[in-house]
Amino acid sequence: MNMVKATAAEGAIELVPDVHWVGALDPGLRSFDIILKTANGTTYNSYVVRGSAGVAVIDTVKESFSDTFFRRLESVADYGEITTIVLNHLEPDHSGALPELLRRAPQAKLYISSRGGPMLKGLLHGEQLAYQPTRTGMEVDLGDRKLRFLQTPFLHWPDTQCTWLEDAGVLFSGDAFGCHFCDPRLFNDNVGDFRFSFDYYYAHLMRPFRSRVLDALELIEPLPLKVIAPAHGPILRDAPDRYVARYRELSASRLKNEAAEEKTLIIFYLSAYGSTRAMAESLAAGAEDATGVRVSLYDIEGGEVSPFVDLIEEADGLAFGSPTINGDAVKPVWDLLSSLAAVDIKGKLGAAFGSYGWSGEAVPMVEDRLRGLKLRVPVKGVRARLVPTPEELAQCRELGRELALHLTGRQESTEIDMAALA
Amino acid sequence: MPKAKVTFEDVGVTVTVPAGTRLIEVSEKVGAGITYGCREGECCTCLTKVVSGHEHLASPSVLEDQVLKDNFAPRHHRLACQAQVLGGEVVVKPA
Numbered sequence: 078m079n080m081v082k083a084t085a086a087e088g089a090i091e092l093v094p095d096v097h098w099v100g101a102l103d104p105g106l107r108s109f110d111i112i113l114k115t116a117n118g119t120t121y122n123s124y125v126v127r128g129s130a131g132v133a134v135i136d137t138v139k140e141s142f143s144d145t146f147f148r149r150l151e152s153v154a155d156y157g158e159i160t161t162i163v164l165n166h167l168e169p170d171h172s173g174a175l176p177e178l179l180r181r182a183p184q185a186k187l188y189i190s191s192r193g194g195p196m197l198k199g200l201l202h203g204e205q206l207a208y209q210p211t212r213t214g215m216e217v218d219l220g221d222r223k224l225r226f227l228q229t230p231f232l233h234w235p236d237t238q239c240t241w242l243e244d245a246g247v248l249f250s251g252d253a254f255g256c257h258f259c260d261p262r263l264f265n266d267n268v269g270d271f272r273f274s275f276d277y278y279y280a281h282l283m284r285p286f287r288s289r290v291l292d293a294l295e296l297i298e299p300l301p302l303k304v305i306a307p308a309h310g311p312i313l314r315d316a317p318d319r320y321v322a323r324y325r326e327l328s329a330s331r332l333k334n335e336a337a338e339e340k341t342l343i344i345f346y347l348s349a350y351g352s353t354r355a356m357a358e359s360l361a362a363g364a365e366d367a368t369g370v371r372v373s374l375y376d377i378e379g380g381e382v383s384p385f386v387d388l389i390e391e392a393d394g395l396a397f398g399s400p401t402i403n404g405d406a407v408k409p410v411w412d413l414l415s416s417l418a419a420v421d422i423k424g425k426l427g428a429a430f431g432s433y434g435w436s437g438e439a440v441p442m443v444e445d446r447l448r449g450l451k452l453r454v455p456v457k458g459v460r461a462r463l464v465p466t467p468e469e470l471a472q473c474r475e476l477g478r479e480l481a482l483h484l485t486g487r488q489e490s491t492e493i494d495m496a497a498l499a
Numbered sequence: 500m501p502k503a504k505v506t507f508e509d510v511g512v513t514v515t516v517p518a519g520t521r522l523i524e525v526s527e528k529v530g531a532g533i534t535y536g537c538r539e540g541e542c543c544t545c546l547t548k549v550v551s552g553h554e555h556l557a558s559p560s561v562l563e564d565q566v567l568k569d570n571f572a573p574r575h576h577r578l579a580c581q582a583q584v585l586g587g588e589v590v591v592k593p594a
Contacts, residue, residue: 191569195541210569235543235570424532424593448527451544455510455530483510483530490511495520498528 087145089153090263092304092312093245095127099134099149101142104259112418113281116274118259121146121170122308124249125153126242128219131160134185135224135240135249136308140173147174147181156182161217163188163224165251166237167196171308176201188217190228193236211238213296229253229293231286239297246303252282253293254320255307266315274310275320279327284419287328294325332391339371340484342426342477343388346398347377347407352432352464353398359470360396360430360459363477370394370481377409382416389417394426394484395452396476397443401433406443414446426483427452430459430473437462455483503584507531508550508592518586522547522579532593533579543570545579552589556582 089097104118121138123146132154138146159182164172167189179185189197191210211226227239232253240249256278260268283290298321305313305320313320342364348354354376361372373392375385389395397414399406427447429440440458447454456479461469482488501518505525512529523545526533536544540562549556553575559567563581576594 191571194569423534451534451536453510453530453532453534454527455512488511490513492513493515493529495514495516495525498514498525 087148087152089125089149092124092306092314093247096242096245096247096306097125097149097153098263098306098312099123099125099146099153101138101145101149102259102261103139103142106257106259109257113257113278115257115259119257119309120259120263122255122306122310122312123150123171123174124306125150126219126222126224127154128222130218130220132158133161133163133217133219133224134159134178134182135163135306136165136171136251137174137178139170143174143177147177157184159185161186161188161219161224163217163226163240163249164193165240165249166234166308167193167200168234168252169200171251172197172200176206179206188226190226190230190236190238192230196234196236227293227296229289229296231289232293233282233286239293241300246301248297248300248302248305248317250297250305250307252308253290254305254313254324255309256311258310260311263312264315265311265313268311271311275323276327278310279324281419283324284327285421287421290324290328294321294328297321298325330391331387335371339369340393340481341371341373341391342394342396342480342484343373343375343392344396344398345375345377345385345410345413346431347400347409348398348432349400349402350464352461353400353430355470356430356432356459356461356465356473357396357398359465359473360398360428360477360480363474364481365477366474367478367481367485367487369485369487372477377413382413385413386416386420389413389422390420392425394428394480395422395447396428396430396480397447399429399431399439399443401431401437401439404436404438406431406439410439410443411446414443414450417450423451425452426480427454428456428458428476428480429454430476432461432463432465434463455488456480501586503555503586504588505584506588506590507533508590516584518584520584522577522582522584522591526579526591531591533591534593535580538580540566540578540581543567543572543578546570546572546594547577547579547582547591548573548594549575549577549582550590550592552587553577555585555587555589557585 429443536542
């Protein structure tokens with residue numbers, strides 16, 4: 078296959094009869110959305126579906142690739158024929174050519190998910206675009222064929238949806254099942270080895286929302302798929318079910334839960350002279366005493382961030398122990414707490430503790446960070462000045478006990494006045 | 500000043516609050532499981548189920564109402580960053 082020749086081709090590429098790819102190749106891109114590396118670039122996939130009573134354009138491209146997109150689009154449709162524009166996801170790499178497309182095809186009706194409305198407004202300031210919000214099961218009639226919408230929120234934005242072309246068995250999946258892999262041969266049975274790119278993309282964009290992925294799979298798995306047409310990377314026409322199954326695998330727990338029915342509490346700590354370690358051990362003992370909770374103790378200094386992130390994803394409760402050094406929690410704690418964007422930790426139980434010399438800012442700072450990460454922090458952390466006293470170690474033990482009671486739903490009911498919370 | 504009582508069911512904490520208090524002003528302080536994103540009534544992260552006493556909350560603003568609709572919020576669900584307790588007893592938990 079002559080890749081250079083294929084790249085130079087500017088026309089539309091047929092997926093199945095009357096369904097064409099009209100996207101753009103971006104082989105020079107080396108990082109995407111700041112957080113993703115793209116070793117051989119990416120593609121912005123856009124599709125045209127022709128029916129007997131209308132033409133639909135599904136997704137557009139990044140604005141700077143508009144010329145290529147319009148050239149390919151014009152090779153298979155006149156602007157006056159376009160009745161329908163669907164944006165499965167409104168991120169600028171898919172909505173970039175939308176304003177110009179609507180200018181050229183003003184009669185077309187725009188379909189986006191209901192959660193896309195505020196995003197459309199935020200992306201296109203000053204432009205009041207009319208749109209039809211979609212729901213799962215809603216259909217758009219193109220005459221002899223229909224498009225049907227599936228709401229798949231948080232794959233990977235709140236607005237994401239898929240569009241199903243039943244007669245051809247094509248699922249336009251938006252960012253789901255996509256990857257950053259640029260190969261002009263376009264179809265998964267022709268392109269180079271993109272397995273790493275597929276998994277890497279999932280790990281960074283979909284893993285934080287894996288429970289949402291599982292919800293979406295309930296809608297997608299029953300479909301008789303012939304082609305998955307994602308918004309980035311190869312079009313999956315060979316064994317598309319394999320990629321659905323891969324999402325199912327990737328969304329399962331990475332670690333087998335040996336604690337069975339027990340809740341799990343992981344205590345991470347760092348300790349310069351053993352004080353914060355002693356506090357961690359007391360906290361662990363208190364939690365173990367309460368029963369029903371499996372406690373694990375980790376010295377962050379002896380580990381690496383990546384496996385800790387896997388542990389955190391699976392844990393029910395998390396406690397972080399940090400000494401205060403120069404008015405701050407120590408860097409390895411922050412390194413760990415700034416590496417959790419790729420996993421879902423919302424609603425987990427959190428707590429902080431640690432020793433300090435004279436000011437002790439680390440504990441409240443870590444507590445604030447935990448709240449910012451959407452953990453719940455129901456029990457005030459424990460601080461100890463330099464070497465913890467027996468009373469302070471007893472407080473740590475009580476903190477552990479209370480965390481265990483919260484984890485197992487056995488916390489005591491309390492009634493307080495708001496003034497006491499200040 | 501008139502008072503109200505808010506119970507955060509998931510953590511078993513009841514707080515006596517002045518009328519007009521928003522749920523966000525209390526829930527984090529007691530460690531309830533309601534979590535926040537934008538804190539300005541746009542993102543719907545803090546969607547909260549009102550288990551009982553929904554009539555004691557101020558009616559949703561136009562903005563909150565729209566966000567609830569956009570996100571298909573079920574009946575008796577509110578945004579904790581917006582909902583104000585006016586009196587009586589209200590029981591809430593994370594949606």
